[in-house]
Amino acid sequence: MILNLNNREEFFDSDTLNISELMLIKKFSYPKIIVKVNDRFVEKEDFHSTYIKDGDKVIILHLLAGG
């Protein structure tokens, strides 16, 4: 499938992945993380059960401390 991940078109071998799997593949590991799928926030407890598919728009941000 092809995802729009953080404004970039990216290709993945699987037809579907859950958020946890996606994060593992892309090496997103920072604790304070924000995930949006098609403009809806996904909470941490739902990472395992939220699946993304071809054409989805995904935003994953590290909210680093500082400011």
Add this chain to the structure above:
Amino acid sequence: MNFEQIRDILKTKKVGVAGCGGLGSNCAVALARVGLGTLVIADFDVVEKSNLNRQYYFYDQIGRPKTACLKENIARINPEVIVETHQTTLTGENIRFIFRDCDILVEAFDRSDMKEVILKAFTVSFPEKHLVMGIGMAGWGKNNLIQQNQYDKLIICGDQLTEIGENRPPLAPRVGVVANMQANAVIELLLGEMDDLML
């Protein structure tokens, strides 16, 4: 657009700045200098000596609330700017109320959890408005890593890589770059894109 035209547009606008620390104080001052109409600033904290290596306060303001001090500093720079102050701890609930009339909100918190609170509260309550966040401005040098990224109505200024820490303290130059980048992003949203880049 000449400065008078710019000023005439900006003085009708209202921008919120959540947090008056390294990012917030510097961003607010930059916006005040160019003549923004109204600033809504919020922070619960007082000025400490250790803040002075990056925050827009003065030695004789140590111990006093940041919102009051920032309002004074802005008045000395541009007395026409209206500054609404909220000396309070921001929460998901009061964020929606305090910044409800703002055209744009600047996120200027230091804590990760507060960045999340404001991102969710503001973008869910006001999906049509822009939020300008600051993420990743620790340490020194590495100017080339600092950039602006946009995701629909969310704009992020910073390197999105460095986190503040013991051996990577926030310092005036790098924090100032990101704070001014946030102000610059706000101005661009309010004025529209600058055209006519003659090379």
